Amino acid sequence: MLFVCLLLACGGEAGTSLVYYETYDPRSLDPALSTDVPTGEMVTLLFDGLTQFDPNGRLVPGLADRWRAERGGQRYVFHLRPGVTFHDGRRLVAADVKASYLRVLDPATRGGRVWPLQPIAGVEGIEVLGDTAVAFTLTEPLAVFPKFLAMPVASIVPVPGGGGGAADFGQRPVGTGPWRFAAWRHDDELQFARNPDYWGGAPLAESLTVRIVPEPFTRGAEFLAGRLSVVEIPFGETAKWEAEHPDWLQRKPALRVIYVALNNRRGPLRDPRVRRAINHAVNVPEILRSVWNGRGIAARGAIPPALGGGDTTRVGYAYDTATARRLLAQAGYPNGFAIQLWRSGTNVELGRVAQAVQAQLAAVGIRAEVVARDASSMREAARNGQTDMALLDWWADYPDGDNFLYPLFHSASFGAGGNYSFYSDPVTDSLIMLARQTTDDAAREALYRRIDGRVYEAAPWLYLWFPVDLWAQHPSITGWEIPVIFNGQRWTTARRVTPK
Amino acid sequence: MIAFIARRLLSTIPTLFGVLVVTFLLLNVVPGDPVAEMVGERADSATIARLRAELRLDDPLPVQFGHYLWGVVRGDLGHSYITQRSVLGDLAERFPKTLQLAGAAMLLAASLGITLGVIAAVRPHGVVDRFSMLLAYVGVSFPVYWVGLLLILLFAVTLQWLPPSGYGGPEFLVLPALTLGTRSIAFLARMTRGAMLDVLSSDFVRTARAKGLSERLVIGRHAFRNALLPVITVLGLDVGNYLTGSILTETIFSWPGVGRYVLQAIEKRDLPAVQGSILFLSVVFVLVNLVTDLLYAKADPRVAYD
Numbered sequence: 079m080l081f082v083c084l085l086l087a088c089g090g091e092a093g094t095s096l097v098y099y100e101t102y103d104p105r106s107l108d109p110a111l112s113t114d115v116p117t118g119e120m121v122t123l124l125f126d127g128l129t130q131f132d133p134n135g136r137l138v139p140g141l142a143d144r145w146r147a148e149r150g151g152q153r154y155v156f157h158l159r160p161g162v163t164f165h166d167g168r169r170l171v172a173a174d175v176k177a178s179y180l181r182v183l184d185p186a187t188r189g190g191r192v193w194p195l196q197p198i199a200g201v202e203g204i205e206v207l208g209d210t211a212v213a214f215t216l217t218e219p220l221a222v223f224p225k226f227l228a229m230p231v232a233s234i235v236p237v238p239g240g241g242g243g244a245a246d247f248g249q250r251p252v253g254t255g256p257w258r259f260a261a262w263r264h265d266d267e268l269q270f271a272r273n274p275d276y277w278g279g280a281p282l283a284e285s286l287t288v289r290i291v292p293e294p295f296t297r298g299a300e301f302l303a304g305r306l307s308v309v310e311i312p313f314g315e316t317a318k319w320e321a322e323h324p325d326w327l328q329r330k331p332a333l334r335v336i337y338v339a340l341n342n343r344r345g346p347l348r349d350p351r352v353r354r355a356i357n358h359a360v361n362v363p364e365i366l367r368s369v370w371n372g373r374g375i376a377a378r379g380a381i382p383p384a385l386g387g388g389d390t391t392r393v394g395y396a397y398d399t400a401t402a403r404r405l406l407a408q409a410g411y412p413n414g415f416a417i418q419l420w421r422s423g424t425n426v427e428l429g430r431v432a433q434a435v436q437a438q439l440a441a442v443g444i445r446a447e448v449v450a451r452d453a454s455s456m457r458e459a460a461r462n463g464q465t466d467m468a469l470l471d472w473w474a475d476y477p478d479g480d481n482f483l484y485p486l487f488h489s490a491s492f493g494a495g496g497n498y499s500f501y502s503d504p505v506t507d508s509l510i511m512l513a514r515q516t517t518d519d520a521a522r523e524a525l526y527r528r529i530d531g532r533v534y535e536a537a538p539w540l541y542l543w544f545p546v547d548l549w550a551q552h553p554s555i556t557g558w559e560i561p562v563i564f565n566g567q568r569w570t571t572a573r574r575v576t577p578k
Numbered sequence: 579m580i581a582f583i584a585r586r587l588l589s590t591i592p593t594l595f596g597v598l599v600v601t602f603l604l605l606n607v608v609p610g611d612p613v614a615e616m617v618g619e620r621a622d623s624a625t626i627a628r629l630r631a632e633l634r635l636d637d638p639l640p641v642q643f644g645h646y647l648w649g650v651v652r653g654d655l656g657h658s659y660i661t662q663r664s665v666l667g668d669l670a671e672r673f674p675k676t677l678q679l680a681g682a683a684m685l686l687a688a689s690l691g692i693t694l695g696v697i698a699a700v701r702p703h704g705v706v707d708r709f710s711m712l713l714a715y716v717g718v719s720f721p722v723y724w725v726g727l728l729l730i731l732l733f734a735v736t737l738q739w740l741p742p743s744g745y746g747g748p749e750f751l752v753l754p755a756l757t758l759g760t761r762s763i764a765f766l767a768r769m770t771r772g773a774m775l776d777v778l779s780s781d782f783v784r785t786a787r788a789k790g791l792s793e794r795l796v797i798g799r800h801a802f803r804n805a806l807l808p809v810i811t812v813l814g815l816d817v818g819n820y821l822t823g824s825i826l827t828e829t830i831f832s833w834p835g836v837g838r839y840v841l842q843a844i845e846k847r848d849l850p851a852v853q854g855s856i857l858f859l860s861v862v863f864v865l866v867n868l869v870t871d872l873l874y875a876k877a878d879p880r881v882a883y884d
Contacts, residue, residue, distance in 0.1 A: 102842060105661050113618030185628055188662070190617035192625060248662070264671055265834035266745045291743065291832045299730045299742035424845075454610030454847050461614065475620065485620050494614070494621045 095285045096307045096555070096572055099297060103265045103290050106248030109233035110182045110189040115473075115564050118230040120288065122565040123270055125233035125253035128156050128175065128212075129224050131566040133559045135333060135384070135477030137225055141170065141234055141254065141277075151219035151517045156227075157211045162277050164236045165258045171209045177237040179204060194226035194475075219515040221522055225476040230565055256281050256570045265290050282557065282573040307555045307572070311548040313427050316371035319550060326550040330560040331384050333474035335377055335482065336428070338419070338435065338467050338540035339460065339498040346415050347466060353537035355405035357395035359442040364397070365434040366543050370427070374543035379530040380472075380482045382544045384562060386519065387479030387526025392534065395541070402442045414443020420465040423450035432469050435540070461493040463500055467540070470498060477563050479526035483510050487533050501538035583868065590864045597860045598650070601853050602643050612659050612847040633659065646853065655854030660846050665854035669836060673858075675745060676835035679827070680820035682755035687762030688813060694763070695770025695809075699778060700797060702771075710767055717764025726757040726830040743832040754831040758824050762816045769812050773805035780804075806877045814870030821866060822859040 100116040109125055112118045122130075128142040142156035162170040180201065182189050197216045198204060205213040216223060226232065236252055251259050256278065257270035268288040272281045289305075291297045294312050301309035311319050311327070319327060340347045340356065347353060362376050378394040381387045406414060419439075421432040429450065436446045446467065451459065460468045474481050485496030488510050492500055506529060513525040534541070549560050554574050561567035613629045614621070630636050634645065649656055655665040694714070698707040733753060734742035740749050777783060778801050786800045787793075825837040836855065843851035874881045 103661075106663075111662070113616065185632070188616075188629060188632065190613075190621065190625060190629065193620060193622060196622075263745070263834065264668065265838055266832075289744065289832065290834070292829050292838065293743075293832070295727055296730065296743045296830055296832060299735050300744075302735050303738060303742050305741065305744075452610070452845065454615055454845060455608070457614055458609055458611045472619075491620075494617075494623055494626060496620045 095287050096283045096569060096574065097287045097289060097305060098308065098569070099289045099291045099300075099306055101290075101292055104268075107251040107259065107262070107268075108248030109178075109230050109235060109253075110187045111248060112230040112233075113189075113191040118565050119567075120268060121230040121233055121251075122255070122568060123257040123286065124251050124255040124259055125230070125235065126255050127228050127230075127232045127234065128158075129228040131225075131228050131477060131561075131563050133561040133566045135474075135562040135566055137228060137477075140228065141175075145224060147221075147517055149219070151216075151221050151223070151515060153213060153215050154223060155207070155211060155213045158209075159277055160210065162254055163275060164254050165252045165273060166236070168236055170234065170254060172206045172212045173209075174234050174236060175212045176204045176206050178234045179232070181235070181237055182231055189231065191231050194229040194232050197223055197226065219517075221514060221517045222476065222478050222480050225478050228565070229475060256568050257286055260285070276570070278568075279570060281568075281570040283569070286569055301550060301552065304552065304554075306552070307574075308549050308551050308558060311550060313370045313373055313545075314430075316373055316548060319548070323550060326553060327548060328551055328560050329373075329546050329548045330562060331375065331382065332545050332547045333382050333384060333477055333481075333562050334471055334545050335380055335382060336374070336431070336469075336471045336542040336545060337377065337380070338469050338542065339465070340537070340539060341463060341466055341468075341498075341500055342502070342538050343463060343500045344466050345417070346409065346411055347417075349409045350536055351405045351409040352411065353540075354395065355402040355409070355442065356439065356444065356540050357537050358398045358405065359402035359444065360435055360438045360540060361397040362542055365431060365438075369430045369434055370543070370545070373546045373548060375546070376543050377541040379534050379541070380486055380539070381479045381526060381530050382474075382482070385474075385477060385479050385482070386523035387530060389527050389530065392531055395537070399442050406442060406444075411443075414445060416445040416447065417466045418449050419446040419467040419469065420449045420451065420456055420459065421469040422453045422456050424453050428469050428471070431542070435469070460498045463493065465498075468498055471545075472496070474563055479523060479530070480510075480514060483526060483529055483533075484514065487529075487538065499538040501533065501536065503533075503536065506533055579872075583872075586868050586871075590861075593864065594857065594860055598647065598853070598857060599643075601856045602639075602646065605847075605849055605852060606639060608847075610847045612849055615846040615848070616659055646850075650857065655857065656850035658843070658848050658851045660843075660848045660851070665851050666858075668839060668851070669855060669858050672834055672836045672839050675833065676821060676824075676828075676837065679751065679754055679758060679824070679833055679835060680817060682751050683759035683762065683820055684813065684817055686755055686759040687766055687816065690759075691763040691766025692770050692809065694767040696774055696797065696802065698767065698771040699774030702775060707771070711771070714764040714767045717760045718768075720760070722757060722761065722824075722826045723830055725760050726753070726827060729753045729757055730830070743830070745832070745834050750831075754827050754833055757830070758820060758827045762812075765816075766809065766812055770805065770809055773808045774801060777801045777805045803877065807874060810870060810873050810877060814866060814873070817870075818863045818866040821862050 102116055104117040104120045105111050107120055109121045112121045126140045128140050129137055130140040132138050141159055141162060143159040145154055145156040147154055158172055179195050181187055182195055183192055197220045199215050199217045203215040207213055256273050256276040258273050260269040260271045262268045270286040272284055274280045291300060297309050300306045340353050366374050378392040379389055383390045419432055419436060421428055432448050436448050439446045459465050485491045487501050487506055489502040489507050491497040509529045513522050516522040547560050551558055555572060556575055557571035557573055613626050617625055634642060657664055694710040698710045701707055730742045733740045740752055744750055783801055786796045825841050828835045828837040840855045
């Protein structure tokens with residue numbers, strides 16, 4: 079009731095600028111350093127890759143207007159869009175692509191997130207074909223490679239000429255993207271000006287400001303005061319916003335999964351019956367409804383339903399404490415056992431989920447102790463296999479089922495690679511590799527579905543849900559939609575209209 | 579005086595060295611891996627190993643510390659692992675903003691707090707006294723973030739008089755300064771009232787009144803000046819605290835100061851940024867204490883340094 083904000087009053091500081099926000103300052107504006115979401119989103123405004131994603135996660139042409147796979151997906155030829163120039167007026171040529179990728183792969187850049195380019199077979203794997211085409215030879219066939227190239231780290235930069243070292247370029251970036259860099263006041267705001275020559279059509283708005291607003295409550299207040307164009311609604315505030323401002327809300331299923339990694343190599347969790355028992359013991363729809371305001375789709379697999387290979391019709395682990403107890407007894411734990419459930423202390427919403435899971439496990443005799451640590455400590459422990467159960471979430475890097483299988487369940491991804499449950503199954507491994515080499519989309523997605531189902535049966539996780547994103551869009555804004563993938567929104571079609 | 583300052587500054591060197599050692603050891607004891615924060619999710623162990631080696635994180639601790647110390651001696655606080663920017667440059671960008679916020683909060687606290695305290699002491703148990711002490715009680719008890727959120731709700735969302743958060747003109751400064759200053763206003767008011775009541779009942783005040791001085795002169799010149807020492811102590815401590823960053827206030831109001839910088843650095847295990855910031859802030863704290871000591875002598879001629 080305190081949030082009294084009349085439509086008229088909210089138009090307060092109209093102007094023509096769009097205002098977006100990040101929760102913390104980007105690392106840099108250098109694509110080579112884009113390892114986190116704020117950096118990746120900002121790089122997406124300034125730069126382009128050969129390919130890119132639209133707000134719905136579809137792969138669309140970027141700086142390359144067409145490409146083709148050769149040799150069963152082991153070689154790719156990308157043809158550059160003609161007439162593209164960098165913000166400083168220089169013309170984009172194929173040599174820039176090679177130089178950009180080599181720069182990311184160069185250890186001196188200290189980029190860190192090099193995996194999207196690692197499938198390329200070294201320096202010799204990149205062939206510049208004149209000014210307008212470039213070919214990549216991979217170490218092995220990889221059907222999703224064109225999606226890797228839409229990642230911010232694979233953006234094309236003008237090298238040399240970006241000027242000086244990485245730190246310098248990261249402060250004054252020059253790209254080909256829809257927005258030109260204007261100013262950056264650290265921890266305060268970034269300013270971008272429209273690139274009138276953008277190959278994809280110049281942005282409709284004159285400028286875009288990105289403010290750094292760390293506190294969710296403050297973001298809500300800023301939005302209601304008309305000083306942010308859009309705002310993401312925290313799960314805990316869903317009901318309030320739905321009641322007060324239903325007209326402003328947009329929702330979209332996110333490419334994200336919430337789960338509890340059950341360490342398949344620790345104690346009682348080694349036994350698949352115990353892991354299945356845990357899945358039966360927890361009433362996921364109930365927790366989803368009460369703790370997350372129903373903003374999610376119960377997971378019966380790891381691949382979100384919005385992606386090819388996602389399956390909502392799979393027969394799931396029904397909430398059934400009797401079955402859970404029976405499975406525990408069969409595994410030799412008729413009286414349950416004690417175990418640790420780790421969660422990140424900084425994420426309040428996941429904290430409530432941890433409590434609910436703890437309470438429900440107690441009903442079948444599993445005494446879970448909730449261990450709350452800061453995100454960095456928890457990540458280290460989980461990567462080193464020191465957590466029994468760890469409440470985690472996984473966001474898509476690229477919209478493809480592979481992103482929910484290879485990092486999460488392939489044995490090559492143990493620990494730091496993303497497989498925090500240390501699930502290991504040679505058949506799964508080889509099926510994943512087979513899928514990665516299958517260039518036919520329908521066949522590949524059928525394989526994803528099969529792999530996801532196979533893993534689901536082994537229950538390496540306590541499967542929770544796929545969240546649904548909820549955003550409020552200010553009534554003065556048109557042409558914006560929720561991106562399912564962090565780098566799917568370029569703000570080119572968004573603009574302010576005078577509110578009536 | 580100069581000799582005193584020089585001596586005090588020299589004596590801070592061992593203190594700062596101690597701060598460096600303790601920070602360094604603590605950062606190496608806490609769990610969490612700086613390289614894991616650099617590479618983000620989904621990393622490969624080869625990249626992690628390479629980065630660890632490049633950052634010399636696998637060197638023995640004394641070697642790492644010696645390397646860092648050598649940099650500090652040359653005035654180089656290193657570069658952030660995360661942003662690759664110079665730590666000193668980052669601090670130089672943020673410190674003026676923290677200074678601005680701390681200054682505004684202190685100005686508010688000193689003017690309001692001391693005034694309330696003096697008025698309360700002049701008419702003890704009067705209406706102003708009761709009111710200001712209630713206010714002080716409330717101000718000391720309320721948590722900072724709660725005050726901040728309420729102020730945003732009232733002045734930014736409901737009344738729309740002020741922007742909810744951000745950095746800019748004076749209108750952006752009001753709410754965070756009030757939030758940060760609330761505790762100080764309350765504390766200073768109580769402190770001043772107590773000190774004034776002590777002084778007002780002393781012999782020299784009675785003498786001053788007996789020789790016919792106006793009440794204004796008695797309070798303003800004779801009593802207040804003598805009540806100032808404890809007030810300066812409190813002010814000095816608060817300034818020190820505010821200048822070293824007020825994480826909660828800066829976070830709630832999106833204020834780009836050093837508090838948030840340090841918090842972010844700690845979360846990301848950005849060792850050079852954390853170490854550099856703590857060293858820098860220790861220097862600030864030491865300097866503020868020095869200034870406070872000098873102010874004692876200014877306020878009370880009986881305090882002398884030589």
